[in-house]
Amino acid sequence: MTNTAAIIGGGVIGGGWAARFLLNGWDVRVFDPDPEAERKIGEVLANARRSLPGLGDVALPPEGSLTFHAEMTEAVAGVNWVQESVPERLDLKQKVYGALMDCVDEAAVIGSSTSGFKPSELQAGLARPGQVVVAHPFNPVYLLPVIELVTTPANDQAIADKAMGMLRSVGLEPVHVKKEIDAHVADRLLEAVWREALWMVKDEIATTEEIDNIMRYGFGLRWAQMGLFETYRVAGGEAGMKHFMAQFGPALKWPWTKLMDVPEFTDELVDLIAGQSDAQSGHKTIRELERERDDNLVGIMRALKWNGNAAGALISKGDQERLPASGIETNAAAIADPSQPVLTIKRAVPLDWIDYNGHMTESRYLDCFAMATDRLMEIVGCTQDYIATGGSYFTAETHLRHLDEAKAGAPIEVRTRVINGQGKKMHLWHEMTSDGVLLATAEAMLIHVSLETRRASVPSDEIAANLDMIEKAQADLPSPEGLGKAIGVR
Amino acid sequence: MTNTAAIIGGGVIGGGWAARFLLNGWDVRVFDPDPEAERKIGEVLANARRSLPGLGDVALPPEGSLTFHAEMTEAVAGVNWVQESVPERLDLKQKVYGALMDCVDEAAVIGSSTSGFKPSELQAGLARPGQVVVAHPFNPVYLLPVIELVTTPANDQAIADKAMGMLRSVGLEPVHVKKEIDAHVADRLLEAVWREALWMVKDEIATTEEIDNIMRYGFGLRWAQMGLFETYRVAGGEAGMKHFMAQFGPALKWPWTKLMDVPEFTDELVDLIAGQSDAQSGHKTIRELERERDDNLVGIMRALKWNGNAAGALISKGDQERLPASGIETNAAAIADPSQPVLTIKRAVPLDWIDYNGHMTESRYLDCFAMATDRLMEIVGCTQDYIATGGSYFTAETHLRHLDEAKAGAPIEVRTRVINGQGKKMHLWHEMTSDGVLLATAEAMLIHVSLETRRASVPSDEIAANLDMIEKAQADLPSPEGLGKAIGVR
Numbered sequence: 001m002t003n004t005a006a007i008i009g010g011g012v013i014g015g016g017w018a019a020r021f022l023l024n025g026w027d028v029r030v031f032d033p034d035p036e037a038e039r040k041i042g043e044v045l046a047n048a049r050r051s052l053p054g055l056g057d058v059a060l061p062p063e064g065s066l067t068f069h070a071e072m073t074e075a076v077a078g079v080n081w082v083q084e085s086v087p088e089r090l091d092l093k094q095k096v097y098g099a100l101m102d103c104v105d106e107a108a109v110i111g112s113s114t115s116g117f118k119p120s121e122l123q124a125g126l127a128r129p130g131q132v133v134v135a136h137p138f139n140p141v142y143l144l145p146v147i148e149l150v151t152t153p154a155n156d157q158a159i160a161d162k163a164m165g166m167l168r169s170v171g172l173e174p175v176h177v178k179k180e181i182d183a184h185v186a187d188r189l190l191e192a193v194w195r196e197a198l199w200m201v202k203d204e205i206a207t208t209e210e211i212d213n214i215m216r217y218g219f220g221l222r223w224a225q226m227g228l229f230e231t232y233r234v235a236g237g238e239a240g241m242k243h244f245m246a247q248f249g250p251a252l253k254w255p256w257t258k259l260m261d262v263p264e265f266t267d268e269l270v271d272l273i274a275g276q277s278d279a280q281s282g283h284k285t286i287r288e289l290e291r292e293r294d295d296n297l298v299g300i301m302r303a304l305k306w307n308g309n310a311a312g313a314l315i316s317k318g319d320q321e322r323l324p325a326s327g328i329e330t331n332a333a334a335i336a337d338p339s340q341p342v343l344t345i346k347r348a349v350p351l352d353w354i355d356y357n358g359h360m361t362e363s364r365y366l367d368c369f370a371m372a373t374d375r376l377m378e379i380v381g382c383t384q385d386y387i388a389t390g391g392s393y394f395t396a397e398t399h400l401r402h403l404d405e406a407k408a409g410a411p412i413e414v415r416t417r418v419i420n421g422q423g424k425k426m427h428l429w430h431e432m433t434s435d436g437v438l439l440a441t442a443e444a445m446l447i448h449v450s451l452e453t454r455r456a457s458v459p460s461d462e463i464a465a466n467l468d469m470i471e472k473a474q475a476d477l478p479s480p481e482g483l484g485k486a487i488g489v490r
Numbered sequence: 491m492t493n494t495a496a497i498i499g500g501g502v503i504g505g506g507w508a509a510r511f512l513l514n515g516w517d518v519r520v521f522d523p524d525p526e527a528e529r530k531i532g533e534v535l536a537n538a539r540r541s542l543p544g545l546g547d548v549a550l551p552p553e554g555s556l557t558f559h560a561e562m563t564e565a566v567a568g569v570n571w572v573q574e575s576v577p578e579r580l581d582l583k584q585k586v587y588g589a590l591m592d593c594v595d596e597a598a599v600i601g602s603s604t605s606g607f608k609p610s611e612l613q614a615g616l617a618r619p620g621q622v623v624v625a626h627p628f629n630p631v632y633l634l635p636v637i638e639l640v641t642t643p644a645n646d647q648a649i650a651d652k653a654m655g656m657l658r659s660v661g662l663e664p665v666h667v668k669k670e671i672d673a674h675v676a677d678r679l680l681e682a683v684w685r686e687a688l689w690m691v692k693d694e695i696a697t698t699e700e701i702d703n704i705m706r707y708g709f710g711l712r713w714a715q716m717g718l719f720e721t722y723r724v725a726g727g728e729a730g731m732k733h734f735m736a737q738f739g740p741a742l743k744w745p746w747t748k749l750m751d752v753p754e755f756t757d758e759l760v761d762l763i764a765g766q767s768d769a770q771s772g773h774k775t776i777r778e779l780e781r782e783r784d785d786n787l788v789g790i791m792r793a794l795k796w797n798g799n800a801a802g803a804l805i806s807k808g809d810q811e812r813l814p815a816s817g818i819e820t821n822a823a824a825i826a827d828p829s830q831p832v833l834t835i836k837r838a839v840p841l842d843w844i845d846y847n848g849h850m851t852e853s854r855y856l857d858c859f860a861m862a863t864d865r866l867m868e869i870v871g872c873t874q875d876y877i878a879t880g881g882s883y884f885t886a887e888t889h890l891r892h893l894d895e896a897k898a899g900a901p902i903e904v905r906t907r908v909i910n911g912q913g914k915k916m917h918l919w920h921e922m923t924s925d926g927v928l929l930a931t932a933e934a935m936l937i938h939v940s941l942e943t944r945r946a947s948v949p950s951d952e953i954a955a956n957l958d959m960i961e962k963a964q965a966d967l968p969s970p971e972g973l974g975k976a977i978g979v980r
Contacts, residue, residue, distance in 0.1 A: 138708040138709065139725050146703065175696070175703050175704050179693075185696045185704050186704050186709060188686050189686050189687065189701075189704075192749055193718060194738065195749065197719075200675060204669060205671055208720075209719075210667075211679075211719065213717065214636055214717075215679070215717035215718060216713060216715055216717045217636035217663055217804065219676060220710065221714050222787075223705045224706060224711045224786075225706055227703065227706045229699075229702050230698075230779070233767050233776075233779065234629075234780055235502065241763065241768070242760055249760075250755075270735050270739075273735060274732045278731070286724060286728055293716060293721075296715035296793070296800065297711055297715070299796060300793050301711065302793065303786070303789030303790050303842060304786060306789060307789055309786055311711060314707065356877075357877075362860050362885045363860050366853040366890075387846070387847075394892070395852045397889070397891050397978065398852070398889070399887070399888070399889045400889075400890075401887045402884070443977050445977050451847070484977065487888075487935050
């Protein structure tokens, strides 16, 4: 059964939640009295649709349905999750929670996007306080995976577990903060940086652009992949974390008075910072900056995915979880119909595959076909476990033909035929389509090798039998147009 | 003439400077009384050699020479740059600077890696204070581009300009901080985060791993590309930076007392953090963590390079600057010998091109050949300016043959032949070699298209003439083995 989420309060954060749920197959109902809500959420959704579907390498489920509701009671009736993202005023939030108690299923999770209030402040005086948790996201909510899930003793373990499970099902990674403080964890760190950065601009030590450059050319690159403590552990070297702390410790005693004080939030300071920000980024519209940000986030996270680290590892985990329902084959014995080309790829074109011509760049076709080959290898039994025993297939030759173009976010599928799977050879034919249109073909010749000698060798009996089974089952298919042709020959 | 740098004090930071200079073609002389200095710098250099040469897409110059010296006077005689990275003790540093005044060329720049001291503290009492600047780097120095260049009124503009130019020549991006404060800019921000993070671990709000996850799955990903202010500008949306600040401003008044206090640096706190860090990362050695960090940094920065943003834009700038001296052709009229295959790529294999088999992955061969095609297009006049007028070449077909393997950091060259450049066709033959060994060939058929109709069209007369000139000049070369063949045909 399809899950349903109610979004109370649109805007950038509520819209981001709506997009995250919707693109992961949930139905979404929005309640926001702002007459502009539909337009605003539409803009966030447009950004999400170009960036999120291609983030992983396995297609997301079909989009859910999006509806807008004039009454909150209608929006929340029977939903599994309510996400509140109204403005940061405690009285306003408490009013919303009071009203929700009368119309939300007792089994639903009610999450708040608050960056500042403690969950106990939201729970105070409610009939069912145990239903309310803080689920604090990061902008853009449709791309950044982390959620601060903050609970109180009023929440039992069951609601926390349920919340974690539902958040993970839409590609989020909750960090469960069990002891509440003002502003949770992230915004305490952000506030510390913000205060110190305001001082430095005010005291004319550095401009907003100089501070940004120091971050994005320096420690920001470190924090994107390891965070604070692991970065310092590495910096400490063989001598270890204690040694590092002994070096850094004395600075805590240094009289850096600005760290212990707060800048006055005057109009002059606002003007100074807004003016510097205009000089730095004012030549780009917010839409352009959003797209640049999303292009970068997708590129960074997919680079981390290639390495199997940090946020990239989370994306791979999501891919694995979606695989069984995707229709992609993973096992020779279980292929739906081995007499037909095997579905080896079902995905969307990610942003980092697009080039200066505005379409999928040629080497990424081969990237995608190589993933299809890897999938076919796994299907016939050449898995990572098998490779660890010392055998694998190396590609000897590939013939690529480009027949049509693909844009970012386009759905693509690859189907694969085994032309010859005898002996050391694995001769494959891949066809890539988008909504039924043939985009490209790849003819690939792979040779089984011993990873020790780097020379050709025969595969295991299991692999040989599976390749033979698929080759024979597909033998009655007509020969693909283009097979065995040289470049330029029709 | 080759530039020479003297490294005073090895270790992780000094070793990183040595690697940065050396791999950018400088000679490097090291002075460090530590008997382990040569081994320690060797380990940093090994990390740098696998990660830095492939960071950009144009080869670095040949490595300089590295020598170790028992006397500081010998190490610094006649050098262009002295970089001091001795331990953070002012008395020790002042002793080094006093001694340097007697043996360093007056024209040399003396940079200090200090993260805490102000340049005026280092300059005090020196015969030539104007020669000394702070050039504060970020670990790993061989990969992270930013430098805080801090000067005082004792430094004239000429020394600042000279320092900036030399730093840029080794791929660094100085941010010139003209008003000194304790710990410069970055470490003030880092110290603010460090203090708040210590509180949260001590108060059991979050563990070191939870804090790291919140950073690397959340705001770390934002800061890697835009920094603090531009990120918030985007978050503010159409309403702008002033609106964002109005939202965030009131928090400055909130009684978050921990932001205004300093945790006591007790043994218990050190043990708590070191213990949590062991639980989080203790299963990996420091060498493994360093390689993981470098893999991630290279991947992130190359993803940003593909988008032309942030640290990636700096790398592209470095590529452009190295191009004229690299031997890569850029202009048909200036080709050294048009009768021979044209050098279109000269680079090292970057870390993000390596797959689970430990060698360059198949799609990256096409990535590299596609860059060679792009270069050939530029050589014949199909430049970005030409493309902006509405014409370009699209690849119709490619035939790749893999003949040998390449590891990370391996030097590779691609040479390109024009088989047929008549009419709408551009039929190319690329050969990729590493130290003279043939790794792969690519036969590519491109068609000139109108970007408006997306259909075949004829190129400009200039492009047609250049392609014809190269085709005719190369016509006497023997036909490449493999040209015009189908898959599996020898």
